[in-house]
Amino acid sequence: MRVIGLMSGTSYDAIDAAAAELTLDGDSLVLRPLGLVGEEYDAALRETLADALPPAATSLAEVCRLDTLIGRSFAAAAVRADRELCDGSAELIASHGQTVYHWTEGGQVLGTLQLGQPAWIAEATGLPVVADFRPRDIAAGGQGAPLVSLIDQLWLRGRPGTPVALNLGGIANLTAPDGTAFDTGPACALVDAAARGLSGGSLAYDVDGALAARGSVHEPLLHRLLDEPYYALPAPKTTGKELFHLGYLRDALAGFGTLTAEDVIATLTRLTARTVADAVRGVGATEVIASGGGTRNPTLMSMLDTELPGVPLRTSDELGLPSDAKEAYAFAVLGFLTLHGLAGTEPASTGARHPSVLGSITPGRGGLRLPPPAGRAPVRLVLK
Structure with a gap:
């Protein structure tokens, strides 16, 4: 059919x-x-x-x-x-x-x-x-x-170790072989919101991760963002732009003075890499197979690779399924x-x-x- x-x-x-x-x-x-x-x-x-x-x-x-x-x-x-x-x-x-x-x-x-x-x-x-x-x-x-978790399980069944399927869309989600699946938090949602909000609407997203690549991670802002209670909730769990939107980011930026757009976006990109990596480690993954629009952001993929030393990071394209x-x-x-x-x-x-x-x-x-x-x-x- x-x-x-x-x-x-x-x-x-x-x-x-x-x-x-x-x-x-x-x-x-x-x-x-x-x-x-x-x-x-x-x-x-x-x-x-x-x-x-x-x-x-x-x-x-x-x-x-x-x-x-x-x-x-x-x-x-x-x-x-x-x-x-x-x-x-x-x-x-x-x-x-x-x-x-x-x-x-x-x-x-x-x-x-x-x-x-x-x-x-x-x-x-x-x-x-x-x-x-x-x-x-x-x-x-x-x-x-x-909902893609059932397809991920069927697709990855039989691969050695503990392969994890990771989708990097607006929100990031992962699926482990035992059926554990959940949204880890924002993938591109906050980065996209920052790109639009800080550029006055002239940018829809961080094209090729260029803004993040030019910026530096602002550690105090990163620590504030990592305090979000959602990350500590047990699986299964789901989230969306009802939580992670431009207003959420503006609240997080309060009190930090003027940060460059590049530094804010670099920090948000690191937030995605860190929260995804924490989730991947939490399910004992031995391999990550990523898909979604976030895989086209080389800065995000590089940060994620750095956050997951010793865990191979691949895209679904390598296994025959276009990301x-x-x-x-x-x-x-x-x-x-x-x-x-x-x-x-x-x-x-x-x-x-x-x-x-x-x-x-x-x-x-x-x-x-x-x-x-x-x-x-x-x-x-x-x-x-």
Whole structure:
């Protein structure tokens, strides 16, 4: 089955659309990557989305408008991916949508909201769409994240030692072979916020880690940031831009006088490297396989390598899974599992009471024809 996975992360800069050919072969799920296309949000939509995200206030009218506009953007990405990567032969779309809020109280996730109405995708492509992946896990007592952990476990099974999968998006998360999985804290979220805030909006992020490379780590600021209580919480745990945003950074900077943008961003980059490394050591990792946009920041990767002496740091590209597309491929897999009646969660990773079949299905133009339920869940993911 040819499946297109759609994903826009906490950096909300673009939609990744990855196409994969997926086949169940005994106890293995075989994935053949077909490629990735990226569809940037137009500037007006990105600005509207940024203005609506916490801690900003918004209205239900704006939420409704964003749900439609993001849905149309995801639909355009799906149409393009089907045309360019599948020659019009895609059979299913799996859309994560755009996370705009993750409701957490007392360490427990109570709700989550992803915008990007799947009806627009189904209408534009004519294909069934699996969406709203996270709420079912939350309803089962889980954190609703990190959902890619099941795919990481299947993919890394059989590698020697204790390999850890690390995703460096807006938020960093890791998965260990025993199913332990959690958000470690910010990856690019605070760096991106600083780049935008300190440049007056002229920069969206630290391009190639150049600002951090020119700066020096401000140790007092780093120590203040490391005092954040989230880092001491036990797994499973999840976080997002509800916590790590520009207002959070401004509060942390209070009392330090005037610091250069380069020094602030160098300090935030070191914060990511330090908190990720602490988490990696905490699960006894012998190898780290990284993916996500943060892998394109050489300063971050160098700092992370320094923080993890003796632990090889690789990217998923080296193992055949493009790092830029990994999360989009993961949601393609989750959509495929849902359509076949198979669970897409690992309770050890999210803290749920039981595994769950994820998401809701929006029928395509020809109605809904589900494949026969799969007899058993795969135990490994094989790349071809």
